[in-house]
Amino acid sequence: MSLPIAPKPAHRRFHQARWDEPVIFELSTPGERGVLVTSIEPGVRDAVGDVVAALPDGLARQAAPALPEMGQMRVLKHYLRLSQENLGADFNVDVGQGTCTMKYAPKVNERLIATPKLSAMHPLQDPADAQGALEIIWRTERMLAEISGMDEVSLHTQGGSAAIWANIAMIRAYHEANGDGEQRREVITTIFSHPSNAAAAKAAGYDVITLHPDADGYPDLAALKRALSPRTAAIMVTNPEDTGIYNPAIREWVDAAHAVGALASYDQANANGILGITRARDAGFDVCHFNVHKTFGTPHGSGGPGTGANAVSAALAPFLPGPRVVREGDRYEVREAGPQSIGAIGPFHGVVPNIVRAYAWMMALGAEGLRAVAETAVLNNNYLMKRILEIPGASAPYATGRRRIEQVRYSWQELFEETGITSEEIGIRASDFGMHYWTSHHPYVVPQPFTLEPTESYSKAELDEYADVLAEIAREARETPEVVRTAPHHQTVHHTHHDDLDDPERWAVTWRAYRRKYPQAVGA
Amino acid sequence: MNRPFVHPYIPNTAPDVRAEMLDTVGAASVEDFYADVPADLRLGRDLDLPEPLVAEQDLARHVSGLLARNVPTTERLSFLGQGTYHHHVPAVVDEVIGRSEFLTAYAGEPYEDHGRFQALWQYQSLMGELLSMDVVNVPTYDGFQATATGLAMAGRITGRRRVLVASDVLPAKLSKVRDYVRVHLDLEFVDPVEGTADVAAIVARLGDDVAAIWVETPSRTGAVEHRLQALADAAHAVGAILVVGTDPVGYGVLTPPAEQGADIVCGDIQSLGLHQWYGGAHGGFIAVHDDPRFVMEMPSRLFGLATTDVPGEVGFGDVAYDRTSFAHREEGKEWVGTAAALWGIAAGVHLALMGPQGMRELGEVLLARTAYAQRALGAIPGIRLTDRAVHLREFAIDVAGAGLTASGIVTALRAEGIEPGVPAGEHELVVCVTETTSQADIDRLAAAVTGLVAASAAEAASTLDPIAEPEEHRA
Numbered sequence: 001m002s003l004p005i006a007p008k009p010a011h012r013r014f015h016q017a018r019w020d021e022p023v024i025f026e027l028s029t030p031g032e033r034g035v036l037v038t039s040i041e042p043g044v045r046d047a048v049g050d051v052v053a054a055l056p057d058g059l060a061r062q063a064a065p066a067l068p069e070m071g072q073m074r075v076l077k078h079y080l081r082l083s084q085e086n087l088g089a090d091f092n093v094d095v096g097q098g099t100c101t102m103k104y105a106p107k108v109n110e111r112l113i114a115t116p117k118l119s120a121m122h123p124l125q126d127p128a129d130a131q132g133a134l135e136i137i138w139r140t141e142r143m144l145a146e147i148s149g150m151d152e153v154s155l156h157t158q159g160g161s162a163a164i165w166a167n168i169a170m171i172r173a174y175h176e177a178n179g180d181g182e183q184r185r186e187v188i189t190t191i192f193s194h195p196s197n198a199a200a201a202k203a204a205g206y207d208v209i210t211l212h213p214d215a216d217g218y219p220d221l222a223a224l225k226r227a228l229s230p231r232t233a234a235i236m237v238t239n240p241e242d243t244g245i246y247n248p249a250i251r252e253w254v255d256a257a258h259a260v261g262a263l264a265s266y267d268q269a270n271a272n273g274i275l276g277i278t279r280a281r282d283a284g285f286d287v288c289h290f291n292v293h294k295t296f297g298t299p300h301g302s303g304g305p306g307t308g309a310n311a312v313s314a315a316l317a318p319f320l321p322g323p324r325v326v327r328e329g330d331r332y333e334v335r336e337a338g339p340q341s342i343g344a345i346g347p348f349h350g351v352v353p354n355i356v357r358a359y360a361w362m363m364a365l366g367a368e369g370l371r372a373v374a375e376t377a378v379l380n381n382n383y384l385m386k387r388i389l390e391i392p393g394a395s396a397p398y399a400t401g402r403r404r405i406e407q408v409r410y411s412w413q414e415l416f417e418e419t420g421i422t423s424e425e426i427g428i429r430a431s432d433f434g435m436h437y438w439t440s441h442h443p444y445v446v447p448q449p450f451t452l453e454p455t456e457s458y459s460k461a462e463l464d465e466y467a468d469v470l471a472e473i474a475r476e477a478r479e480t481p482e483v484v485r486t487a488p489h490h491q492t493v494h495h496t497h498h499d500d501l502d503d504p505e506r507w508a509v510t511w512r513a514y515r516r517k518y519p520q521a522v523g524a
Numbered sequence: 525m526n527r528p529f530v531h532p533y534i535p536n537t538a539p540d541v542r543a544e545m546l547d548t549v550g551a552a553s554v555e556d557f558y559a560d561v562p563a564d565l566r567l568g569r570d571l572d573l574p575e576p577l578v579a580e581q582d583l584a585r586h587v588s589g590l591l592a593r594n595v596p597t598t599e600r601l602s603f604l605g606q607g608t609y610h611h612h613v614p615a616v617v618d619e620v621i622g623r624s625e626f627l628t629a630y631a632g633e634p635y636e637d638h639g640r641f642q643a644l645w646q647y648q649s650l651m652g653e654l655l656s657m658d659v660v661n662v663p664t665y666d667g668f669q670a671t672a673t674g675l676a677m678a679g680r681i682t683g684r685r686r687v688l689v690a691s692d693v694l695p696a697k698l699s700k701v702r703d704y705v706r707v708h709l710d711l712e713f714v715d716p717v718e719g720t721a722d723v724a725a726i727v728a729r730l731g732d733d734v735a736a737i738w739v740e741t742p743s744r745t746g747a748v749e750h751r752l753q754a755l756a757d758a759a760h761a762v763g764a765i766l767v768v769g770t771d772p773v774g775y776g777v778l779t780p781p782a783e784q785g786a787d788i789v790c791g792d793i794q795s796l797g798l799h800q801w802y803g804g805a806h807g808g809f810i811a812v813h814d815d816p817r818f819v820m821e822m823p824s825r826l827f828g829l830a831t832t833d834v835p836g837e838v839g840f841g842d843v844a845y846d847r848t849s850f851a852h853r854e855e856g857k858e859w860v861g862t863a864a865a866l867w868g869i870a871a872g873v874h875l876a877l878m879g880p881q882g883m884r885e886l887g888e889v890l891l892a893r894t895a896y897a898q899r900a901l902g903a904i905p906g907i908r909l910t911d912r913a914v915h916l917r918e919f920a921i922d923v924a925g926a927g928l929t930a931s932g933i934v935t936a937l938r939a940e941g942i943e944p945g946v947p948a949g950e951h952e953l954v955v956c957v958t959e960t961t962s963q964a965d966i967d968r969l970a971a972a973v974t975g976l977v978a979a980s981a982a983e984a985a986s987t988l989d990p991i992a993e994p995e996e997h998r999a
Binding site for chain 2: 016038072080087094110120282348365373442
C-alpha cells in the first residue's frame with residue numbers, strides 16, 4: 001500500500017496567516033506587567049531620597065505615557081502573530097525585489113553573532129579587550145579593498161544610502177581642500193541610479209543633473225560629455241544600472257569626468273553580478289560603496305539595520321569617516337579621524353553585528369566562492385529572463401538580444417495595453433501565490449515596470465516556480481482580469497485605500513493621532 | 525583532485541543544473557553573460573582573499589575564536605556611556621526580532637508584509653505616547669542622523685540659517701551634524717551654565733534670522749535641561765523652532781519635551797531594548813506634531829492606518845509617499861534608504877513590555893542610581909561634580925583637585941577590571957550608570973577611585989616634602 005500522496009497543484013496554495021490581530025493598544029489590560037524593573041536598593045534610596053519629588057518645577061511627568069499594559073506572554077504572542085503576517089526572504093522565492101539583492105543570510109552567522117562577546121561589548125572599552133571585534137573590522141575592510149581594488153575602506157555607514165551620503169561628503173571635502181569647493185557645484189547622475197544618489201547630492205548642496213539613457217538603454221556618453229564642465233564636482237553612477245545593463249563605456253565615463261577635474265563615484269548596489277569579475281578601481285573610479293546587507297549576505301531586517309562600505313583611492317583616504325581601526329604589529333588599535341576626515345558619519349564603528357556577518361559570509365566563500373556568487377547570479381538572471389520573456393505580454397526594454405548582468409527591469413506594457421491590468425496589480429496578485437514582486441523606482445521610465453533580481457541563492461526549481469506564477473497571473477489578466485484587479489485574496493488584509501494616507505486631515509501616523517482624529521472609532 | 529565547486533549557499537553550483545540552465549539560455553558558458561565588460565576591465569585572476577572555510581564547523585570555530593578574544597562588559601565593571609548604553613534587554617525582544625519573518629523581510633507590500641507594517645506603525649505609536657507627539661518616523665540610522673535631519677528640517681521650514689546650540693553635545697554627534705548641515709545652516713554655540721542652557725544669553729542672541737534653538741537633553745554629560753519651556757517661548761517669539769535632541773529612556777518620569785514647547789524631538793533608540801553591539805545598534809527617531817508644515821519636511825518613511833475593501837479592517841501604508849526621495853529623487857527633501865527598521869520593532873516590543881509603570885520605574889531607578897553615584901564620587905576628597913544640574917544616567921567629575929588625570933584613572937582602574945568612564949578632557953571623566961549598575965557596583969567604583977586618590981595624595985606628599993619624612997621610616 002502506498003501512502004496517499006496527492007499530486008501537487010501547479011502553484012502553491014499559499015495563504016498568509018490571519019489573526020485579526022488588534023492594534024496593540026487595544027490589548028491593554030490595566031495592571032498587567034510585561035517585565036519588571038530592578039528595585040532601587042534601600043541604601044540608595046536612603047542616600048538620595050525621592051528623586052522624582054526633587055525634580056525642578058515642571059520636569060516631573062504628570063500623566064504616565066499611555067503605553068499598553070500587557071503580560072509578557074501576551075506581548076510575545078501579539079508580535080509572533082504579526083511575524084506570521086509577514087513574508088520574509090526565508091519563506092518566499094524573493095527574487096522580485098530588484099536592486100535589493102535578496103539572498104540567503106546564513107543561519108550560522110546569526111548563531112555566531114549572538115554571543116555576549118559581541119552584543120555586550122561597549123565601543124569605548126579598552127581596545128585590548130576588543131581585539132576580536134577590531135580584527136574582524138580590519139580584516140573585513142582589507143577584503144573589501146581587494147574586492148573593489150581600492151586602497152582604503154571604511155565600514156562606518158549604516159546602510160547603502162548612508163554610504164552614498166559619505167561618498168558625496170568626501171567628494172565635497174576633497175574639492176574644498178583643493179580650493180575647488182566654490183566652483184564645483186554640480187553632480188551628474190543617471191535616471192537608472194538609485195534615487196539616493198540624486199537626493200544625497202542635493203542634501204549636500206549640489207545642483208543635480210540627471211541623464212537619461214540612449215536608445216539602446218546604455219548610459220549616454222555623449223549626454224555626459226555635454227553635461228560635464230569645470231562646475232562638475234562628481235559623477236555618481238551605478239554599473240550595471242537598475243536595468244541590469246552593464247555600461248561598456250564606463251572607463252570613458254570616468255576619464256571624461258576626470259578630464260574636467262571631477263571625481264567619479266561608483267554606487268555598487270548592483271555589484272552582486274561582478275564580484276571578482278571587474279573592480280571599481282580597474283575602471284578608474286575614485287570612490288565606491290557597497291551595500292553590505294545586499295551583496296555580502298547580512299539579513300535585511302525589515303528595512304535595516306544595513307551596513308555600507310566606502311572604498312576609496314589613496315587620494316581620498318584622508319577624507320574617510322573615523323575613527324579608523326589600525327593594525328600595529330599584531331595588535332589592533334583605534335585611531336581618531338584625521339584633520340581632513342568628514343568625521344563621524346554615525347556612532348563609533350558602524351553596525352558591528354552586520355560587519356561580523358559579512359566577514360563570516362566572505363570567509364565561507366573565499367575568492368572562488370565570490371566568483372561563483374557573481375557567475376551564478378548572472379546565470380540565474382539570464383535563465384529567468386529567458387523564462388519571463390516567454391510569457392506573452394512581458395518584455396525587457398532596451399538592449400534587445402543582449403545579456404544582462406544581475407537583474408532586469410521588465411515591462412508589462414503589452415499586457416497592459418491588451419488587458420488594462422497594471423504592473424502594480426500583478427505584483428499584488430503575486431503575493432497570493434506567496435511571492436513578492438516590486439515594480440521600479442519612480443519615475444517609471446520603463447512603462448508598467450517590474451524588476452527581478454534572482455541572485456545566486458535561488459535554485460532552478462524556484463526560478464521556474466516564480467516564472468510559472470507570473471505566467472499564471474498573465475493568463476488570469478486575460479481570462480479572469482477581475483481576479484487580478486481585486487487582489488489580494490489570500491492575504492491578511494485586503495486592498496488598502498491609499499487616499500487615507502495622503503490627506504493631512506485623515507492620515508494617522510500614530511495611535512495617539514488616530515484617537516484624536518477618529519474619536520468615534522475608538523469609542524471615545 | 526579537482527572537485528567541482530558546489531557551495532551550500534549557492535544551489536545552482538550543482539554541475540548538471542548549471543549545464544542545463546546554460547543550455548536553456550543558449551550560452552556556451554557564463555562568460556557569455558559578461559560580453560559587455562571590456563577585456564581591459566576584467567580582473568583576469570582570482571581575488572586575493574584568505575582561504576575560505578567552506579565547512580560550517582570550520583567557519584564557526586574561526587569566527588568564534590576571534591570573538592573569544594573580546595572581553596565584554598559582562599566580564600568587566602563598566603561605567604561607559606557617551607552614546608551607547610548598557611541597559612537590560614528583555615528576552616522577548618530578542619525572540620521577536622530574531623524571527624526569520626522580521627529578520628529577513630525587506631520591502632514587501634502592505635499585503636504580504638502586513639505584520640511588518642503593523643509592527644512599525646506600533647513602534648511609531650508607542651514612541652508617540654512616550655514622547656507625547658503625534659508623528660514619529662520609521663527609524664532612520666541613528667540619533668546623529670535624526671538630529672541632523674531635525675535641524676535641516678528647521679532650516680527648510682523657516683528659510684533661515686542660524687542655529688543656536690544651547691547644550692554640550694557629544695563630539696561625534698556634533699561632527700556628524702556639523703558636516704551634514706553646514707551648507708544650509710550655521711551653528712552658533714552658547715555655552716551652558718551649570719550644565720544646562722544659558723537662557724538669558726540665548727535670548728540675547730535670538731533674532732528673526734534664527735532657524736532653531738538646538739537643545740540636547742540629557743546633554744553630553746547627562747545634564748537634564750529644565751527650562752525648555754522658556755527656550756520654546758523665546759524661539760517661537762521670533763518664529764524659530766525648538767529642536768530637542770534627546771534619549772527617550774527617561775520619559776516615563778520626566779516631562780516629554782513636546783509638553784514644554786518643543787517642535788521637533790529627535791534622538792536615538794538604542795536605550796530602548798537594544799544591546800550595545802560594540803556601538804553597532806542604533807536607530808534614530810524624529811517626532812513632530814501633526815502639522816503638515818513639519819510632516820512634509822520629514823524625509824523618512826511614515827506608516828499610517830488605512831481602510832481596506834473590507835469594512836472595519838485596518839490596513840497600513842506609506843503616509844505622503846510623495847515627500848520622499850523614492851518618489852522625487854533630487855526633489856526629495858533628503859534621502860531615504862535602508863536604515864534601522866528592525867531596531868524600531870525591537871524598541872516597540874520593549875516599550876510594550878515595559879508599559880507605563882515599567883518606564884516610570886526605569887526612569888526613577890536611573891535618576892536614583894545617578895544621584896547616588898554622584899554623591900559617592902563627589903564625596904571623595906579632591907573630586908568634584910562639574911555642575912549642579914539634575915542628571916540622568918551620566919555625569920562628569922573633575923579630578924584635578926585629587927592630582928589625577930581622567931586617562932590616568934581609566935588606565936589604573938582597567939587593571940582592576942573596571943571601566944570607570946570616558947575621559948572628556950584632561951581632568952574630566954564622564955561616568956555612566958544604568959539600571960544594570962547596582963549600588964554595590966557604584967560602591968566598588970567609589971572605593972577604587974578613593975584608593976587612587978589616596979595613593980596620589982601619598983605620592984604627592986612624598987614628592988613635595990621628602991625631607992620631612994622621619995628617618996626611621998625610610999627603606
